[in-house]
Amino acid sequence: MGQRAPAPLRHQPRRGGAHLRLQQEPAVRRGLPGHALDPPPLRQGHQRLHPPAQHRRAGAAPPGATHGERRGLPHPGGQRRARAGELRALPAPHRQRRPRPRLRGPRGHRPRQGVRAPRAHPPGRGAAHRRGEEPRGGLSVSAPGAARIRTRIAPSPTGDPHVGTAYVALFNCLYAKKHGGDFILRIEDTDQVRSTRESEAAILRSLTWMGLPWDEGPDIGGPCGPYRQSERTEIYREHAERLLANGTAYRCFCTGERLDALRAQQLAEKTSVQYDGACRALSTEAVRERLSSGHTFVVRLDFPRDGVTVVNDQLRGNISFENKQIDHQVLMKSDGFPTYHLANVVDDHLMAITDVIRAEEWISSTPKHVRLYEAFGWEAPRFHHLPLLRNADRSKISKRKNPVSLDYYERIGVLPEAMRNFLGLMGYSLPDGREVFGLPDLLESFDLTRLNLAGPVFDRAKLEWLNGEYIRKLGPEGLADRVRAYFSPERLLEVAPVLVERLARLDEFAPMASYLLGGGHLAYTHELLLCQKSRKGVEWAEATEITEILQRVAETLDTVRPWTAATIEAAVGQLCTETGWKKGRVLSPVRAAVSAREATPPLFEIMAIIGGSVCRARLREAAEWLQAHPRTSS
């Protein structure tokens, strides 16, 4: 796939990439109200295209496999869907992945309460839509009762585009395409303080670079828009109102100070840390009084103390949580914006998401989401929790221990197809053991239940080997093409201004621009990083001090957006005032870290050219190098 185009999956909204267009039939209408969210049936002809995958885990059957099918039992047509509907809601042990009920939860008690859906079976999504709850914009992808598979990636625009986002996006995209469905991009910018448009743009750019096309999103629109949560606040407000009205949520007037004190106390007492429900007991009058006197408040989700809430994870089976362990989550912040929990449930419902495929870190808040679906009277989507990418020390992947920005990998010349392939190797494997493969190969046998649930370490050595494989496959002409795109005219023009005054001959351009254009590893030395040269002579700084400076600068630069010489200078300047560090003390090691040279064009200009993701990575790399190479003597 690599040779044909840099991004084999063209961005073709509503049509899917050419290589991925396996099934594009219209959404199938099911005539059975009340079961809109039954595992959607596989299309006619699906079996021809894709022989049934072998499902290792009973509880993780593909959409369309009913209980009976999973167990290899006959299923009389009439009963079949109803039974499946029940099973979706019941904490029934048969749905578990393991052959025999593996009871979870404390003391191995079989969960009995908590999942309330089965009795008053909530109206299916179709019914809800008919009542006028269809997404803004009217158009209906999800016709009543439609079973078209819809997945989404919902990044938060609060920083660099994250490799974990790409990982989750990959599997969402594959799952949707495998089942002939839609893959939606939604921007979760409900954190007013940290969200930025620059970050959002960078995320869209990187996802496009990755070659994972979405069918609906903030840039291309779609029938369920807007796809930016900050533009949907009215929707959340209405929904919060509904919960307040039906008593599943309540207003909380507690101050931040009270909450902090409460948390501190609970920590000291070593009990579980959660809200004590004080405002739950507030009388209507008390609430009215506080409201009229202008107190700010948040809306919290009420959770009964008794019982158990069961989350059915498609990859893990049933997971039960004692309700008393679950906090009364804030749903609406005092700024009127929703928290992730509310926005995500409301949007997933309104956008007719059938399968929530997200990172494992969400497992523990899923019972809150389950409760929210119940509180609204909606049927929940299927949940699939992906393992977390890890650092070499097996902690959750983080920028402090690993470059995590997609922009970084693009800048250092990782090919998007290699990145996709590599991410596809994280926790996943093809049945035949192939390791070099493209999206079409992945799709052919794609089955989420093949995922290895242990968190995979993101191993750059293997990524670079894979990238080399792809480069070799390019051949000389392909390589020339790619390099031309990599050193694009625009990119050269960024570098030209700082070099134009410093060249005697054109051939000096390449060596002088190497650290500006490339992203690769720099060779650090103690002399470079620790020597502070001035008129007074040479002074050696302490490695620990320089390490700290480098780390603090990297940290400060994390949030700088847009990335320009001026903004970088301002941020570094501010850091210096805050810490009392002298500029010269800071700038010299920063220059060394970022360029591995003693002399360069003006520091902030070259940093702007090098790019934020690479600068931050180099600062951290240099700091790490210093820690790993303590200066013994001289």
Next chain:
RNA sequence: GUCCCCAUCGUCUAGUCCGGCCAAGGACGUGGGCCUUUCAAGCCUAAAACACGGGUUCGAAUCCCGUUGGGGACGCCA
């Protein structure tokens, strides 16, 4: 601390559901060798793992229980 998830070479993994074909296979990395003016690539080769303890069974990497270890969550972040 509480709750939850996970557990095969240093790393990515196959095998686990349906126990015997596994004295555990492949890949990255590492060591050695071949090829080659050199390097890379390629080829050959070596070292390298079923966390531990019980149980079930004729038989356990695979099923059950426990322990240990790792991770995540416990925000008016997502």
